[in-house]
Amino acid sequence: MLVDCGICEARVDGETKGSLEYFLEDNPVPERVTLLKCPSCGGPILVGQEIVGSRSGRDILENPYRKYPPRDRPLDTSVPRRIRETFAEAQVCFRAKAFMASAVMCRKALEGIAHSQGAKARTLDGSLKALKTNGIIDHRLDEWPTHFE
Numbered sequence: 001m002l003v004d005c006g007i008c009e010a011r012v013d014g015e016t017k018g019s020l021e022y023f024l025e026d027n028p029v030p031e032r033v034t035l036l037k038c039p040s041c042g043g044p045i046l047v048g049q050e051i052v053g054s055r056s057g058r059d060i061l062e063n064p065y066r067k068y069p070p071r072d073r074p075l076d077t078s079v080p081r082r083i084r085e086t087f088a089e090a091q092v093c094f095r096a097k098a099f100m101a102s103a104v105m106c107r108k109a110l111e112g113i114a115h116s117q118g119a120k121a122r123t124l125d126g127s128l129k130a131l132k133t134n135g136i137i138d139h140r141l142d143e144w145p146t147h148f149e
Contacts, residue, residue: 001036006069007043014038014045021051032061044068083112 003014014036021032029050036045046068049061065074075084090105107124114127117136121127131137 001034001047001064003036003045003047003064003066005038005040005043005045006066008038008041010038010040012038012040012045014047032059033067034064080112080116083109083116086112 001014001016003012004010005012005014017035017037019032019034021030023030029052032049032051034047034049036047037043038045045066047064048067049064051059052062053060062077063074075087077084079087086105086109090102090109093099093102093105111124111127114121114124114131117131118134119127119130121130128137128141132139132141
């Protein structure tokens with residue numbers, strides 16, 4: 001399974017050492033976790049994959065994400081595709097230490113979320129205020145932009 005090792009930071013085809021399937025109480029979709037060994041540094045890599053179905057007796061799995069060492073997990077597929085892609089790009093920028101670009105992509109993701117929730121204000125601040133008024137977010141996210149003025 002191709003993954004990024006969180007220890008040596010190499011893209012590797014990890015050696016499977018074992019796997020386990022389980023359900024979380026708050027998620028009816030089962031997950032498979034697999035323990036891999038990095039062939040480059042010998043370190044452990046634990047990956048998770050949601051089991052989204054089966055075909056011909058084989059599980060259909062979502063793309064793997066690294067659980068350990070911790071790394072960014074992709075957003076749930078219930079989040080609109082454009083928002084997921086924007087957020088994933090923000091994560092890529094952050095890992096590349098392109099912090100300004102990451103902040104811009106985070107803002108774009110927030111604007112997409114606000115729009116998907118019905119906020120149509122011209123500014124992000126206005127959209128966040130509308131979401132607070134409608135009870136979709138609480139005061140913490142509404143006050144967030146004022147910390148950067």
